[in-house]
Amino acid sequence: MSSNKISVVFPGQGSQYPQMLTKYIDNLSLVKNTFDESSDLLGIDLIKLIREGSKEDLSKTEVTQPLMLTADVALWNLISQFISAPSCLAGHSLGEYAALVASETISFKDALALVIERSKLMQSAVPQGEGGIAAIIGLEENEINKVCLEVNQDKECLVNIANLNSPNQIVLSGNRQGIEKAMHECTLLGAKRAIPLPMSVPAHSLLMKEAADKFVSSIEGVEFTMPKIPIIHNVDSGFENDIGKIKAKLVKQIYSSVRWVDTIKTITNLKVTTIIECGPSKVLCGLIKRISPNIATIDLDTYDNYLELSNE
Numbered sequence: 001m002s003s004n005k006i007s008v009v010f011p012g013q014g015s016q017y018p019q020m021l022t023k024y025i026d027n028l029s030l031v032k033n034t035f036d037e038s039s040d041l042l043g044i045d046l047i048k049l050i051r052e053g054s055k056e057d058l059s060k061t062e063v064t065q066p067l068m069l070t071a072d073v074a075l076w077n078l079i080s081q082f083i084s085a086p087s088c089l090a091g092h093s094l095g096e097y098a099a100l101v102a103s104e105t106i107s108f109k110d111a112l113a114l115v116i117e118r119s120k121l122m123q124s125a126v127p128q129g130e131g132g133i134a135a136i137i138g139l140e141e142n143e144i145n146k147v148c149l150e151v152n153q154d155k156e157c158l159v160n161i162a163n164l165n166s167p168n169q170i171v172l173s174g175n176r177q178g179i180e181k182a183m184h185e186c187t188l189l190g191a192k193r194a195i196p197l198p199m200s201v202p203a204h205s206l207l208m209k210e211a212a213d214k215f216v217s218s219i220e221g222v223e224f225t226m227p228k229i230p231i232i233h234n235v236d237s238g239f240e241n242d243i244g245k246i247k248a249k250l251v252k253q254i255y256s257s258v259r260w261v262d263t264i265k266t267i268t269n270l271k272v273t274t275i276i277e278c279g280p281s282k283v284l285c286g287l288i289k290r291i292s293p294n295i296a297t298i299d300l301d302t303y304d305n306y307l308e309l310s311n312e
Contacts, residue, residue: 005273006086008079008102009288010072010095013065013199015281016058020050021071023303024078034074034108041112042066061201065094065119066112072098072279073108075300079278082310087272088239090232090263092284093163093203096253102278103227105246110222117218121211122201122254131202132179133162134172138192144170147185151178162204163258166290171197173205204258212254219247237262264291274298276309 024031025047032047039046046067049057058064072095080102091099097111106114136144144161151157159174159182172182179202183194202208224243233240233249237259240246264287267275274296277284282299289297300306 005271006083007088007090007267007270007272007275008076008083008086008278009089009275009284010091010098011277011279011281011284012068012092012094013061013203015279015283016064016068016071017280018050018053018055018058020280021074022051024074024306027303028078030077031074034077035070037108038066038070038112041109042116046070059198061123062119065115068094068279069097069111069115073101075278076102078306079276079300079309083276086229087270088230088232088267090267092260093234093253093258095279096231096234096250098278099231103229103231105224105227105231106222114218114222118215118254121214122203122208125211126202126207130176131207132174132176133197133199133202134179134183135193135195135197136170136172136186136191137195138168139170139186139189141170143189144172144186147182147189148172151181151185154181157181158206160205161257164261166261166287168290169287173202175202175207204254204256206255208255212251215254216251219250232263232266234258234263237266260287261291264288268292268295276300
C-alpha cells in the first residue's frame with residue numbers, strides 16, 4: 001500500500017478492553033514478541049492480563065498506559081513493513097509516545113520507562129476519588145471555557161478542558177466538586193449530555209501540574225533524536241524538530257488540553273486522504289469522521305482489517 005497521503009494515529013487511554021488483539025497475538029509472533037518484551041520490562045504478564053483481566057483491571061492508569069503503548073507499537077511494527085513513511089503521525093494523549101517510537105525519536109524501551117513513570121506520577125498526584133472526568137456533548141469550546149472560569153471562582157472547585165475530541169464532544173477534567181458543578185452548568189447552558197467518565201486520574205487538568213514538574217527530570221535523562229516521520233503534538237497541534245521543545249511539549253501535555261480537533265485539521269491541510277488508527281478499538285476513527293468526514297479511515301481493531309490492509 002502506498003504511504004503517500006496516509007497518516008497514522010495512535011489511541012491512548014480508554015481504547016483498552018479485555019481480549020483485545022488476541023487474534024493478532026495468537027497468529028503473529030511479531031505482535032506477541034512486542035508484548036513479551038514489554039511484560040519482561042514491566043514484570044507483568046500483559047498477555048495474561050488481556051486474556052483474563054476485567055475491564056477494571058485494564059483501566060488502572062499504571063496498567064493502562066504501558067499496556068496501550070505496547071499495543072500501539074505492536075501494531076505499528078506490523079504495518080510499518082508496508083507503510084514505511086506516512087505523511088505524518090499523531091497520538092491521542094498517551095498515544096503520542098507510540099508516535100515517538102514510530103518516528104524513531106525514542107526507543108520502545110525508553111518510551112515504556114517514561115510511560116511507566118508518567119503513569120505513577122499521575123496516579124499519585126490526586127488521591128483516589130477526589131478527581132473526575134466528564135464528557136460534554138453539544139457545546140462549543142468557548143462556551144465550556146466560560147463555564148470553567150465561572151466554576152473555578154469557587155476555591156473548592158478546579159476544572160478545565162482536557163480533550164477537544166470533536167466539534168461536539170469536549171472532555172472536562174478536574175476535582176470532583178468542579179466536575180459536578182461544571183456538568184450541571186453545562187446542562188443548564190444547553191448541553192445535550194454531560195457524562196461522567198470512568199477514569200482513575202483527572203488527566204490533562206491543572207491537578208497534574210505537580211506530576212508534570214516531577215516528570216521533567218525523567219524525560220531529561222532520556223536520549224531523543226530528530227523525528228524521522230513528522231509528529232503533530234497534542235498541546236498545540238503543530239510539528240517540532242527541536243528536541244528540547246519536544247520534551248517540553250510532552251511535559252506540558254500532562255496538564256494541558258489535547259487539541260485533537262486541531263490535530264486532525266492539521267492532517268487534513270496536508271491533503272492526507274487516509275488515516276489509519278494504529279491500536280485497539282476504533283475510537284479515533286469515530287472522532288475523525290466527525291471532524292473531517294471526507295478523509296477515509298481504517299482501524300486495526302480486528303485481525304481481518306489488518307489482513308485486508310496488508311493485501312491492498
